[in-house]
Amino acid sequence: MSETTDSLKTQYFHDRNAGLGGTAAPHRVAQGEREVLTFDILARLAGYAEVMQPKLGALIDAGCGDRYIAPAVQQRGFDYLGLDIGDLDFETGRLPVPDASVDLFVSLAVIEHLRDPSLFLSEAMRVVRPGGGVILSTPNFQMDFKNFYNDPTHVKPYTPHSLAKVMSLTGLEGVAVFPGLRCKPDWYYQGANRFWKARYLLPFRGDNRLAPSWLKGRSTSLFAIGRKPA
Numbered sequence: 001m002s003e004t005t006d007s008l009k010t011q012y013f014h015d016r017n018a019g020l021g022g023t024a025a026p027h028r029v030a031q032g033e034r035e036v037l038t039f040d041i042l043a044r045l046a047g048y049a050e051v052m053q054p055k056l057g058a059l060i061d062a063g064c065g066d067r068y069i070a071p072a073v074q075q076r077g078f079d080y081l082g083l084d085i086g087d088l089d090f091e092t093g094r095l096p097v098p099d100a101s102v103d104l105f106v107s108l109a110v111i112e113h114l115r116d117p118s119l120f121l122s123e124a125m126r127v128v129r130p131g132g133g134v135i136l137s138t139p140n141f142q143m144d145f146k147n148f149y150n151d152p153t154h155v156k157p158y159t160p161h162s163l164a165k166v167m168s169l170t171g172l173e174g175v176a177v178f179p180g181l182r183c184k185p186d187w188y189y190q191g192a193n194r195f196w197k198a199r200y201l202l203p204f205r206g207d208n209r210l211a212p213s214w215l216k217g218r219s220t221s222l223f224a225i226g227r228k229p230a
Contacts (some may be wrong), residue, residue, distance in 0.1 A: 043225060046174055090113075091115065092119065113153050135224070138224075178194065
């Protein structure tokens, strides 16, 4: 990665974090609770709901921003470690924790900013305990290709197939990819047309505060979850 590109990415994320304002606002904390409740759904549908239960008691949030999921995961008994661009370069840096020391590695909207995710994913595998989970999110290029490069720091798009493939090649098992919906009934996350349903059946985005909740959630993003072999 060139020095100019790295400087652009750093400035972009500093501006984003400044806009978030540091500690998560009350509405962001509420969003964080919905995020973690959604993780429960994903883990259950993937067939290993137990990854959401702390054993070692630690969770890493890579690309944490304002740490908006921290209150929700701490209430569940996890020790929360949030890392962002000011802490390390996720493309080249190693996570500052020992091997097999965390239950869950979460990284939301980060992998699309990395030209080569190899080290990032191998570090996730290294730090997660056997039987622990990895949860990622990213835009679904098949559903959002017109907007993907509007973010000047997006460098690598993913489809449901390609995201599942890179996670499986890393060594994760039971990899499952779902639409980026929050707290919806199971049928929205299931079936061959699940990504189409997420894009077209719900008329309003989840951040629309005026629309009723049952009409909100339209999503063009992906969630993926996998488990480190026990």
